[in-house]
Amino acid sequence: MKKIGLIGGMSWESTALYYQHINREVAKRHGGLRSARVHLISLDFQEIADLQKQGDWLRMTEILQTAARQLESSGAEVLLICTNTMHRIAQEVQSVTALPLLHIADVTADAILAAGLHKVGLLGTRFTMEQAFMRDRLAARGIACVVPDEPGRIEVHRVIFEELCQGVVKEDSRQKLAALVRDLAAQGAQGVILGCTELTMILQPGDGGLPSFDTTALHAMAAVDFSLS
Template structure:
């Protein structure tokens, strides 16, 4: 079985979710509570990443994430993942600088949308995820339209993610605010699904809260991680 290297801390809450979910799914597949996957976690500073992005220090961010992955590679990780959507802004640049394969949360989410035959999708996440094109590119290039909230909605979502969700705070008023924004996007923009483009968002928004498809990027990513862990290494 392959060993996964996890670049965590982006943010801490989703890192815990990835770890627990991988263990749970691994034991379910093996059929034993006495088996555990071998994995490595390198938890980095989410706030340093945000500050580098805010200051336009793209190369410094690439170097910071590359160093984090190379440390995982040096201890024996067979493949590596980020536990957040935001660091995927520089996913391709980082992948070019490391030897170990990486699994993109963006690519896996696109494949899920394609599987569901979706044509118009909403995206919510940090301001960096909503403002930049890195998440939109694979969708738009395959004729799937992507819509983001308006500016004031984006500011509200980002603030609540950073101040609350990244710190493990689940606020019911915030949940109502997010669901209202998704409802507005459904009515205003005609979206068929919403991408939870921050891996902490499932703490707040559940499938049963919505009348449209919900693409939980963390869940999609973790399922691909599990497939890769059990991939035949002799091939």
């Protein structure tokens, strides 16, 4: 079993889901008391969130590069960045380590194409919805993305940072997000990417009437596949 290296803590709520998904899948496949060999660097999300607000991607790159080097030195054999937003600097993180990096957009694209879809909605932080790093990666696989209008993007971002990242799940927020999914369907989306690792805490399959692609679970399953290969 290969050792899985996780750069987590962004937020710890979703990192805990990664740990659960990975270990439950290993136990499912092997039974008994089997669990994954996981190496975790958990960052202080307040520091990262402050840097995001400041737009200091250079400093964030340095922090994640340091974490990647630490995981490689610890004996990890594959690397995951446990957040969609920080894949904005995935290439820079990959550049400082020989470890293979499992890109969250790639495993999501695999699932979308396996479902026979080619146009999907994208929900996430404003960074993920408004910047090109996820959309371009998906477009390279022939997948088009649509996102909510600006008020919708502001609301999704607010729910993520003010509620989900702090462990708060509200029914009225779930209903608002489901309504945004319906709006994406009206724009021609055939499915919706839960493009923030916390969104799976609030949106369930079928909310808003579209099939959803849970990036947290998909990323975690890819890690298990690699570990057991």
